[in-house]
Amino acid sequence: MASTASASNAPTPSVLSLVKPTSTFGAVWRRLKHNKPAAVSAIIVILLMLVAMFAPVLAPYGYDQSIIQDAGQFPNAKHLLGTDLLGRDLLSRLIYATRSSILVAFAVQLSALLVGVPFGFLAGLKRGLIENALNMVVMIFTALPGFLFSLFLLTAFGAGISQLIFALAVTTWIGYARIMRAEVLRLRNRDFVIASQALGADLWHISVRHLLPNALTALIIAIALGIPGTIYAEAGLSFLGLGIRDPIPSWGKMISDGIPTLRLFWHLIVFPLLSLSITTLSFMFLADALRDALDPSNIRR
Amino acid sequence: MLAYTIRRLLSLGFVLFIISVLTFIIMYSVPGGPFEERQMPLQGAQRENILRKYGMTGSIFERYIAYVSNALQGDFGYSFFSPTERVQDLIARVWGPTIILGLITIVISFPLGVWLGIQAAKRKGSIIDIVINTFATAMTVIPGFVIAVALIIVFSARMRLLPSGGWGGPEHLVLPVIAYCLGPMSTLIRYIRGLTLDELGMDYVRTARAKGLVERLIIPKHVFKNLMIPLITVFGPTIPLILTGSVFIETTFRIPGLGQYLVSSSVNRDYPMVMALTLITAVIWGITLLVTDLLYARLDPRVEL
Numbered sequence: 001m002a003s004t005a006s007a008s009n010a011p012t013p014s015v016l017s018l019v020k021p022t023s024t025f026g027a028v029w030r031r032l033k034h035n036k037p038a039a040v041s042a043i044i045v046i047l048l049m050l051v052a053m054f055a056p057v058l059a060p061y062g063y064d065q066s067i068i069q070d071a072g073q074f075p076n077a078k079h080l081l082g083t084d085l086l087g088r089d090l091l092s093r094l095i096y097a098t099r100s101s102i103l104v105a106f107a108v109q110l111s112a113l114l115v116g117v118p119f120g121f122l123a124g125l126k127r128g129l130i131e132n133a134l135n136m137v138v139m140i141f142t143a144l145p146g147f148l149f150s151l152f153l154l155t156a157f158g159a160g161i162s163q164l165i166f167a168l169a170v171t172t173w174i175g176y177a178r179i180m181r182a183e184v185l186r187l188r189n190r191d192f193v194i195a196s197q198a199l200g201a202d203l204w205h206i207s208v209r210h211l212l213p214n215a216l217t218a219l220i221i222a223i224a225l226g227i228p229g230t231i232y233a234e235a236g237l238s239f240l241g242l243g244i245r246d247p248i249p250s251w252g253k254m255i256s257d258g259i260p261t262l263r264l265f266w267h268l269i270v271f272p273l274l275s276l277s278i279t280t281l282s283f284m285f286l287a288d289a290l291r292d293a294l295d296p297s298n299i300r301r
Numbered sequence: 302m303l304a305y306t307i308r309r310l311l312s313l314g315f316v317l318f319i320i321s322v323l324t325f326i327i328m329y330s331v332p333g334g335p336f337e338e339r340q341m342p343l344q345g346a347q348r349e350n351i352l353r354k355y356g357m358t359g360s361i362f363e364r365y366i367a368y369v370s371n372a373l374q375g376d377f378g379y380s381f382f383s384p385t386e387r388v389q390d391l392i393a394r395v396w397g398p399t400i401i402l403g404l405i406t407i408v409i410s411f412p413l414g415v416w417l418g419i420q421a422a423k424r425k426g427s428i429i430d431i432v433i434n435t436f437a438t439a440m441t442v443i444p445g446f447v448i449a450v451a452l453i454i455v456f457s458a459r460m461r462l463l464p465s466g467g468w469g470g471p472e473h474l475v476l477p478v479i480a481y482c483l484g485p486m487s488t489l490i491r492y493i494r495g496l497t498l499d500e501l502g503m504d505y506v507r508t509a510r511a512k513g514l515v516e517r518l519i520i521p522k523h524v525f526k527n528l529m530i531p532l533i534t535v536f537g538p539t540i541p542l543i544l545t546g547s548v549f550i551e552t553t554f555r556i557p558g559l560g561q562y563l564v565s566s567s568v569n570r571d572y573p574m575v576m577a578l579t580l581i582t583a584v585i586w587g588i589t590l591l592v593t594d595l596l597y598a599r600l601d602p603r604v605e606l
Contacts, residue, residue, distance in 0.1 A: 143583035
């Protein structure tokens with residue numbers, strides 16, 4: 001994916017000819033490697049995915065295993081992060097929450113991308129009837145109030161992970177469609193596209209070699225910010241009591257469950273909040289680093 | 302331009318029609334409802350009367366026609382949960398606080414966010430950049446409702462400086478406005494910072510520098526114009542979102558605004574409210590998008606309408 005972004009075939013000026021030639025992907029990777037926050041973020045994201053995958057192995061207790069005589073404990077040796085007011089081990093719940101939060105976020109973003117990107121691409125590229133029809137759909141979905149619509153779907157179909165993914169994806173994909181459409185509109189009349197057209201390139205070539213790679217930066221930033229965005233949307237729905245169904249934990253649900261007792265039992269909210277924040281930060285740093293690494297005009301570094 | 306605008310307004314009408322049909326069908330086909338036997342056991346005649354008052358008799362087609370013809374005359378029916386008031390009066394009453402809050406938020410957070418973002422980009426790597434960026438990042442990664450609760454704990458519960466909620470004097474505005482501003486502002490800072498850095502790496506900036514343009518004129522004269530387009534496409538559509546209110550801010554600070562109704566009407570199956578709110582939001586968004594696109598074409602001569 002990354003290999004298409006920078007101008008590897010461009011005639012290199014004298015300074016660059018001294019550098020050992022590498023592939024574009026190699027160049028991007030080299031820049032990423034030297035970016036410490038990005039490297040740490042990448043490790044965190046990989047760890048999160050491992051935690052999500054192996055949650056049952058890693059968690060010392062079950063997520064709904066209630067040890068009532070241990071209720072409301074602060075972090076200690078037996079319960080490393082303490083317990084909640086029902087005596088459930090916070091660390092175990094946090095581990096399982098990672099699983100549900102990551103699962104929901106990835107599933108929503110993936111489905112939104114699969115629908116939104118081709119859609120927005122066509123809406124920006126085609127003219128005439130197709131453009132109007134696609135723009136109409138974009139308009140309808142954009143005009144539908146997103147959060148309200150998600151809520152409405154959830155109240156109609158009931159809470160639950162798959163309903164949640166559906167309800168969020170339905171309102172997320174339009175964002176990608178809009179970004180993609182805007183990018184194509186921005187690029188479509190640029191000189192290099194027109195030049196390519198003049199040289200006889202077909203639509204496929206122009207799309208794959210010029211439009212998509214140049215739209216990639218905007219898209220990657222949107223994805224890296226969209227994943228935490230979905231985690232937040234889920235947190236918000238949990239705050240309203242419409243997220244993932246009890247007793248399955250998610251970060252957002254743990255945070256909103258902790259709010260009423262925040263002044264007494266700080267640990268109930270601090271640890272999920274930290275998980276949420278660190279995850280979001282990692283994705284944001286990754287987005288920044290990728291943006292820098294993918295930007296061919298950043299050749300100086 | 303005019304022809305384009307008219308065409309877009311016509312298509313907005315069509316979009317409204319589709320959305321109203323869509324919402325109507327979903328409401329009609331979703332199982333359960335506010336006047337189910339289980340929810341509200343009523344005698345036959347009473348039930349008939351209630352259903353008639355709320356326009357819930359007849360086939361879906363008849364109901365839709367009745368709804369639309371009433372709506373076109375400015376009557377959106379009665380809210381199920383506030384039966385003494387017509388929907389349009391209820392909305393007009395509760396929208397006030399939300400709009401006040403939203404406008405203040407926009408006026409503060411947008412210019413401040415753009416300005417701070419540009420400042421950070423100009424001084425990339427400096428202390429100022431690090432402070433601004435860390436602040437914006439921290440505010441982005443903490444959910445708004447947590448910030449709102451934290452503000453209440455610090456400024457009302459501990460320091461007893463400001464009321465923890467409610468609506469009335471200007472002192473009631475401070476905490477909600479801060480809580481509401483932080484979200485859009487920090488997103489803007491980060492976004493604008495990234496964009497400005499991108500633009501500063503462009504050839505035209507190098508040219509401007511090469512021809513000897515003073516450094517302090519490069520951003521206002523050259524870069525800012527190029528920031529406007531992404532700014533408008535990305536943040537333009539958030540304006541109606543802010544003006545229709547945030548349920549989190551409004552519930553946390555107990556503000557009697559529209560944001561609360563966006564959620565409660567949907568949860569309570571208050572169909573006339575859902576319908577009216579959906580259509581209102583759709584109109585506002587449609588107009589925002591139109592304005593966005595018109596500005597788009599004005600600012601970037603390469604974009605044709």
